[in-house]
Amino acid sequence: MSPAAQTETKLYPPAADVVSRAHVNAEQYSEMYAASISDPVAFWAEQGKRVDWIKPFTQVKDVNYNFGEVSINWYADGTLNVTANCIDRHLATRGDQTAIIWEPDSPTEAAKHITYKELHGSVCRMANILESLGVRKGDRVVIYLPMIPEAAYAMLACARIGAIHSIVFAGFSPDALAARVNGCDAKVVITADEAPRGGRKTPLKSNADAALLHCKDSVKCLVVKRTGGQTTWIADRDYDYNEMALEASDYCKPAEMGAEDPLFILYTSGSTGQPKGVVHTTGGYLVYAAMTHQITFDYHDGDIYWCTADVGWVTGHSYIVYGPLANGATTLMFEGVPTYPDAGRFWEVCAKHKVNQFYTAPTAIRALMGQGTSFVEKHDLSDLRLLGTVGEPINPEAWNWYNEVVGKGRCPIVDTWWQTETGGHLMTPLPGAHATKPGSAMKPFFGILPVVLDPQSGVEIEGNGVEGVLCIKDSWPGQMRTVWGDHERFQKTYFADYKGYYFTGDGCRRDADGDYWITGRVDDVINVSGHRMGTAEVESALVAHAAVAEAAVVGYPHEIKGQGIYCYVTLMNDQEPSEELRKELVKWVRSEIGPIASPDVIQWAPGLPKTRSGKIMRRILRKIAENDFGSLGDTSTLADPSVVDDLIANRAGK
Ligand code: 6R9
Numbered sequence: 001m002s003p004a005a006q007t008e009t010k011l012y013p014p015a016a017d018v019v020s021r022a023h024v025n026a027e028q029y030s031e032m033y034a035a036s037i038s039d040p041v042a043f044w045a046e047q048g049k050r051v052d053w054i055k056p057f058t059q060v061k062d063v064n065y066n067f068g069e070v071s072i073n074w075y076a077d078g079t080l081n082v083t084a085n086c087i088d089r090h091l092a093t094r095g096d097q098t099a100i101i102w103e104p105d106s107p108t109e110a111a112k113h114i115t116y117k118e119l120h121g122s123v124c125r126m127a128n129i130l131e132s133l134g135v136r137k138g139d140r141v142v143i144y145l146p147m148i149p150e151a152a153y154a155m156l157a158c159a160r161i162g163a164i165h166s167i168v169f170a171g172f173s174p175d176a177l178a179a180r181v182n183g184c185d186a187k188v189v190i191t192a193d194e195a196p197r198g199g200r201k202t203p204l205k206s207n208a209d210a211a212l213l214h215c216k217d218s219v220k221c222l223v224v225k226r227t228g229g230q231t232t233w234i235a236d237r238d239y240d241y242n243e244m245a246l247e248a249s250d251y252c253k254p255a256e257m258g259a260e261d262p263l264f265i266l267y268t269s270g271s272t273g274q275p276k277g278v279v280h281t282t283g284g285y286l287v288y289a290a291m292t293h294q295i296t297f298d299y300h301d302g303d304i305y306w307c308t309a310d311v312g313w314v315t316g317h318s319y320i321v322y323g324p325l326a327n328g329a330t331t332l333m334f335e336g337v338p339t340y341p342d343a344g345r346f347w348e349v350c351a352k353h354k355v356n357q358f359y360t361a362p363t364a365i366r367a368l369m370g371q372g373t374s375f376v377e378k379h380d381l382s383d384l385r386l387l388g389t390v391g392e393p394i395n396p397e398a399w400n401w402y403n404e405v406v407g408k409g410r411c412p413i414v415d416t417w418w419q420t421e422t423g424g425h426l427m428t429p430l431p432g433a434h435a436t437k438p439g440s441a442m443k444p445f446f447g448i449l450p451v452v453l454d455p456q457s458g459v460e461i462e463g464n465g466v467e468g469v470l471c472i473k474d475s476w477p478g479q480m481r482t483v484w485g486d487h488e489r490f491q492k493t494y495f496a497d498y499k500g501y502y503f504t505g506d507g508c509r510r511d512a513d514g515d516y517w518i519t520g521r522v523d524d525v526i527n528v529s530g531h532r533m534g535t536a537e538v539e540s541a542l543v544a545h546a547a548v549a550e551a552a553v554v555g556y557p558h559e560i561k562g563q564g565i566y567c568y569v570t571l572m573n574d575q576e577p578s579e580e581l582r583k584e585l586v587k588w589v590r591s592e593i594g595p596i597a598s599p600d601v602i603q604w605a606p607g608l609p610k611t612r613s614g615k616i617m618r619r620i621l622r623k624i625a626e627n628d629f630g631s632l633g634d635t636s637t638l639a640d641p642s643v644v645d646d647l648i649a650n651r652a653g654k
Contacts, residue, residue, distance in 0.1 A: 009511075012403070013435040014412050018385075022298050022432020029433035029443075036446040043447060044477060048075055050290050051283065051326070052089050054256050055079040063475040065500055070491045073260055074284030074477040081254035082159040082263060082286055083123060086325035088254065090116045098330045101304070102149050103349050105196040105336040111353070114149055116328075119156075121250035122149070126157035126241075128248040133188050133220050133239060137162035137255055140186040140265070143311075144168045144177055144208055146195035147335040150224045150241070151311045152321050154190045159263060159282075162255035166265040166277065169312025170195045170202060172594040174210035181215045183277055184265050184484055189219060190241075192226040198340040205231040212237070259283025265484045266314055268420040269534035270493060271505070271523035277484030278314075278420050285423050286326055288478025292424040292445060293323030296414050297357045297386055298431045304383070306332035307359040308346065313531075314420040315390055318478075319359060323424070338364045344375035347406070351379040358406075359388035359416075361530040362398055366560050369401045376405050386431055388414045391530025392562045393518055399438035417441035417518050419504065420532070421494070423478025426450070427516050442515045449473035451501065452510055455522065458498045469522055470508035471501035524618065526555035526563045531596045535618075538565060538599070541592035545585060547575045552608050552616050556601070556625035564600035566625040568608060568647070577604040601625070603652040607643040609635070620644060624651055 019025050024032065036043040041060045048057060057078030064071045090097075095117040102112040114122070135141060141163050145151040151167075158165040168180050181189060189212065195202040205223055209232060212219055223231065224241045263282045267275040299305060305324055309315035311333075324331035332353055338346050338360075346368065350358060368375070387407050394402075394415055403413055412431040418424060427450065429435075429442040436442060444450050452461045452468040461468050479502070483490040497503050507519040521527065524535045535553040542551035550570040558564035569585065571577060582602050590598050609617045623632050624647050635641050 009437060011435040011437060012412075014432055015410060018298075018412055019432045021300070022430070023295050024430050024433050026433045029430055032446055033444070037449060040447055040474065044074070044287075047291055047477075048078075048283075048287055051080060051085050051287050053078045053080045054084075057259060057283070061475070065475070065495060065502065067491055067495045067499055070487075070495050072475050072479055072481050074475075075259040075287070078259045078283055079256045080259065080283055080286070081257055082282055082322065083156050084254045085286060086156060086159075086322065087116060087120045087123060090328045091120060094328055097328070099325060100149055100152060101330060101332045101353055103332060103334045103336070103353070105198065105340070107341065107345070107348065112149065119153075122153045122245075123156040123160055124250050124252040125245045125248040126150070126153045127160035127252040129222065129239075129241065129244045130157055130163060130188065131161055131252070132244070132248075133222065135161065135163050135187055138261075139163045140166060140184040142166050142168055142177070142181050142184070142186040142189045144170060144172075144189060144191045144204060145224065145311075146170050146192055146197070146202075146204065146226055147310055147333055148192065148224070148226055149333065150190075150192070152333065155264070155311070155317070155321055156325075160252055160254055162257050162261065164262045164264060166267065167312050167317070168267070169310060169594070170197075170204055171312070171596055173591055174207045175214075175592055176594055177207060177211035178214040179274065180267050181211060181219060183267070186219060188222055190222045190224065192224040193231050194227040194229040196227060196335065198337040201227060201229065203229070209234075257282050260481070262481075264317065266317065266420055268314075269525055269532045269537060271525050271534055272536055275534070275537065276486070276489060276493070278480045279482045279484050280423055280478075281481050284477030284479070286322060288424045288476060289318040289323035290326035292478075293319060293329070294327050295430060296416060296425050296428050296445070297359065297388060299324070299327055299329055299357065301328070303356040303385075304330050304332065304354055305357045305359075306334070306350070306353070306355045308334055308338070308364065309359075309361070309390075314423070315359075318424050338368055339371075342375065343368050343371035344378055347376050347379035347381060350381055350384060354383040356383055357386045357388065358384060359390065361391040362389050362394040363392065363529040363560060363562055365389065365394070365398045365402050369398055369405075370560070373405050381406065381408070384411050386414065387411045388416055390416045390418070392527045393520060394439055396438040403438075412436065415439070415441050417506075417516070421480040422476075423480065426472065426476075427518075437515060440511070440515050440517045444516070447474075447476045450508070450516060452508060453498055453501070464510055464514045465512045467509040467519070468507070469498070470504045470506045470518070471498050472504065473501060475502070526565065528555070528558075528563050528565060528596065529561045533565070533597060537593060538567065538589060538597055541589045541597070542567060542569060542585065544592065545588050547571055547581060548585070549573075550608060552605075552618065552621055553599075554618055554622045554625050556622070558600065561600075565597065566601045566603070566652075567599045568603050568605040568621055570605050570608060601652045603647070603650065605643075606646055607640060609643050609647070610639050612639045621647075624648055627651070
């Protein structure tokens, strides 16, 4: 993010019609925010009523942020079922309303409109199928599906019977899938024959076959028909969803779950080691997802809402499925990509389905911006009322284009900052309450107390016009509860560096007006097209190749992707660098992790800059990748400073 991006101060106040329709205006925000901070228990007890409880809670909040004894509980003695809230409670009033609009990859294939009644039947059938495969309360189910309605059915079917789902993005490789199946000891993997995307097909079932070779024999595979493409079939392991659905009952009783029973696990990248399984639980998560969905997007009954994320990411969990459905919304699910068949697809879909709220990632906006305005202008976007972004900082150029070309200057933009760990938005302007600034996440959501800490001392920096690391002072109901199977790692990652706070891993600036700007990760996590990746993951994939002795990976500014993946690779003694080997390593990383981890740059490095104790000095590698040689800082502690000269002289693409 360029420094200019953070000094942009032009204010875009909300228009009068936006304010008058909004659930929350400026005055209400101030009042409610103050109340949420001064008496969180009363505030969240009230918000807890958004959800129908089987047994109402009497306890609201029980949280301990002390390192060594971290424990987070919300509504702990209440019981509920997520699908009773996302489906059953709507049946009497909106059974025939569309719950999910499904838009397929190809515009020539028909869209589907699935009503709440139909959703109920399909979810119950899938729940009964899972039970017939032996899945019980607390068991884990891995979902590896394209963006098809069955992905939502599968999530909700798990929630119906109290099973815990773990979705693996369909772009991940068999190895990544196997690691996640084994990581949570899943009983069943739900997949499809193939995943069409951008006119191409990913062979999901064969990927699952390859993954399952590395999993327990007892893992079953439920296969949804998407394309009808040929798949191999292993008797007594593979089950045909479409055939079983014909026989399955369309009623399944919702399981009574404790508020703190896990709802799902979602693997995400950290700065060290393998991805960790973020655990979200049932009651608090649903309250928070529903509340943020309604208020941030100013969702009203009858609106058509579209979030372009994949359900493989947290955004798809909270803002395609759980939040919208809890609110009885019509949520659009899109199987394709923004540029297929051309760069007008998003706008064509908005016009076709009369979308009111549209939520996407800066990387998509930047890519489409590069294609010019004609693709937008062809389509009638007069139903759009609000635009949202998520996943990475948005640069003012992209913000302005989104505002002017897509929103015609009349749609507020909500730049929502949050994380897999947070379950829902933590900072965002609210459309009827706040003026916006291009690139700023502006204000904390209700109940959220952001603090800016000095990175070295860990002391809170008071006042405005300050910068540091971003921590959150107290808990909120949507917060993750633990790392699956590793509570120690949970505490170490989020509560060890800055005692008494939740550490976000992001840096931030509070400007002169007290508004927040996220400046990017302060750890070894990079953000490539809004996808989070640990540099350590890419490094371990590289060194798993026989030709590679050592590798160091950093992010560098990339025009479209936000950050690109820059790899410094030291080869084994007997290996010669070549274009062929470079291509092979790129292919290798793609197959080890998935296409989203494709290295953008590989630089051959005879040596890496290390301290005398052997620690790679990433700061220096980052600077070289950024082409910023003037500010390498102190290199005197390096074991061999000449390494740096070589890396600069041979910087890739120079
Ligand atoms: C929801 C999601 C989380 C990381 C986060 C931050 C970055 C997300 C942002 C943003 C600036 C925004 N991030 N939203 N940075 N402005 N509006 O993206 O979750 O995949 O876990 O990524 O993404 O760095 O820490 P996740």
